[in-house]
Amino acid sequence: MNPDLVLYDSRIQQYVATLDIAALEALESITETKTYPKGSLMLKAGQICRNSFELVSGIARKYHLHNGAEITNEIYFEHDLALSFGSYALQRPSEEYIEALTDVTARVIHYDSFQKAKEEHPMLRQLDLMLLEYYGIWVEDRMNQMRRYSATERYKQLLEHTPHIIKSVPLTYIASYLGISLETLSRIRSRR
Amino acid sequence: MNPDLVLYDSRIQQYVATLDIAALEALESITETKTYPKGSLMLKAGQICRNSFELVSGIARKYHLHNGAEITNEIYFEHDLALSFGSYALQRPSEEYIEALTDVTARVIHYDSFQKAKEEHPMLRQLDLMLLEYYGIWVEDRMNQMRRYSATERYKQLLEHTPHIIKSVPLTYIASYLGISLETLSRIRSRR
DNA sequence: CGACATATTGAGATCCATCAACCAATGTGG
DNA sequence: CCACATTGGTTGATGGATCTCAATATGTCG
Incomplete structure (x- = not known):
């Protein structure tokens, strides 16, 4: 993963460790643990993204529709924070869906x-x-990846930096996450 | 421009209007107005981005090097806020340069x-x-543009949404901003 | 004017998408 | 437990979009 992200992640952890008890309790009191069955939608396009989901277990993805096709924007694992950024920040209708790819347990916090x-x-x-x-x-970082690198390079970097994605998510979603067709991804993988 | 951005921009304006005098004065007291001659670098790769630049007049661009080529990431006009986000947020060395494309006057605020x-x-x-x-x-939004649309479509949207960019910036930079070669851009423009 | 930056045009190569056929694994209803 | 559908992935043929390299044109400024 991008070293800046790793660094920043640890800074966040450090900061959380300094939170006073009252703040932690406040967080706890507004957190609701929920489960979503495989295939269900945790957020639908058109809805306002009023919740943030911190995944406790399972895998989810965020996608949008473009000319009828589902384009995967992000893939979430344990500890990841899932939400539709634009919709959440502005509290306006989302263009994105969040789908549970497996059964998912998440700590849910309401925007308000x-x-x-x-x-x-x-x-x-x-x-x-x-x-x-x-x-x-x-x-x-992700935009730079998309801009600078070819399909093959993007796949290799995914392999290197986040191999767990490839191991646990259908290639269809990975292809669209990488911005390439399933067929091209298949060919990239079969070469050597 | 993206309607969400327009909306949010107005929200920011509204918020600024509610700032108390003390806060405004504090801002004013840490702001330094500086000028940068055309062609000069307001930020160099390797440096930490310690300043934010609010352009008062002139045009600037942010770019990085990839295989020796300059890739333009963002183009700034009056009222825009120029900085290298990753470097500024983390106070780590920047991979990006910020260059004055014309003589630039900016309101500069130091990170600290x-x-x-x-x-x-x-x-x-x-x-x-x-x-x-x-x-x-x-x-x-920009990433979505890059992912969803073809070179031609991206150019058209630039024409529609931010025509001032095309009018005032050399095509070389616009091409790399759009993620296409100068030649392709030239051809897109000549069609019809 | 001459020099250097900027833009256009042409030809060929490359990457990748699309369409279509096919295959393997898994699940399901009768 | 078999026939068949469904899901997920592979492979081949073809075309289109875009890049690269190279030559030429246009513009601009000292």
């Missing part, structure tokens, strides 16, 4: 509750900001 | 000063967060 908690516990603002920055760096 | 100002004026935190969200939405 989190906003309120931030008011009462300013330490959470810093956390919010850090999560936001993390996402910004991630998206930027 | 802004952090301090945020401590003293919590209202500025919210502003920081909003700017961050704005950038997140922008990057996401």
Whole structure:
């Protein structure tokens, strides 16, 4: 994975470790653990993304429709934070779907509750900001990947940096995540 | 431009209008207006991006090197906020350059000063967060553009949404901003 | 004017998508 | 437990979009 992301992730962990008990309890009190069966939609396009999902177990993906085809934007595993960024930030209807690829258990926090908690516990603002920055760096990195590298190179980097994705997710989704057709991905994999 | 971005921009304006005088004065006191001659580098790769530049006049671009070629990542005009996001957020060395394409005047704020100002004026935190969200939405939008649309479509959308870019920036930079070769851009433009 | 940056045009090569056929594994209803 | 559908993946043939290299044109500024 991008070393900047690794670094930043550890900074977030460190920051969380410094949160006072009141803030942690506030977080806990607004967190609801829910389960979603394989194949179900945790968020549908048209809805406002009012929840953030921190995956406890299972795999999920975020996708949108383009000319009738599903384009996978992001794939989530344990500990990942799933949400439709634009929809969440603006509280406007989402263009994206979030689908459970396996049975999923997630810690769910409602947007309003989190906003309120931030008011009462300013330490959470810093956390919010850090999560936001993390996402910004991630998206930027991903865009650079898409811009700079060929299909083959992108696949190789995925193999290198996040092999668990390839092991546990159908190739169809990986192909569209990489921005290539399933057939091309299949050929890339068969070469050597 | 993306309607979400327009909406969010107005929300930021609204928020700024509610800032108390102390916060505004704090901002003012840490702002330094500087000028950069055409062709000069406001940020070099390898340096840490310690400043944010709010352009008052002129045009600038951000780029990185890939296999010796300059790839333009972003183009800035009046009122735009120029910085290398990853480098600024983490205060780590930048991979990007920021170059003045014309003589540029900018309101410059140092990272440390802004952090301090945020401590003293919590209202500025919210502003920081909003700017961050704005950038997140922008990057996401841009990535979607790159993923979903062909070179021709991307050019057309640029024409439609931000025609001032095309009018005032050499095609070389526009081509690399769009992720296509100069020759392809030239052909796209000549068709019809 | 001459020099250097910027843009256009042409020809050929390359990457990748699309369409279509096929295959293997898994699941399901009778 | 068999016949068949479904899902996920492979393979081949073809075409289109875009890149690269190279030559030429246009513009601009000291």
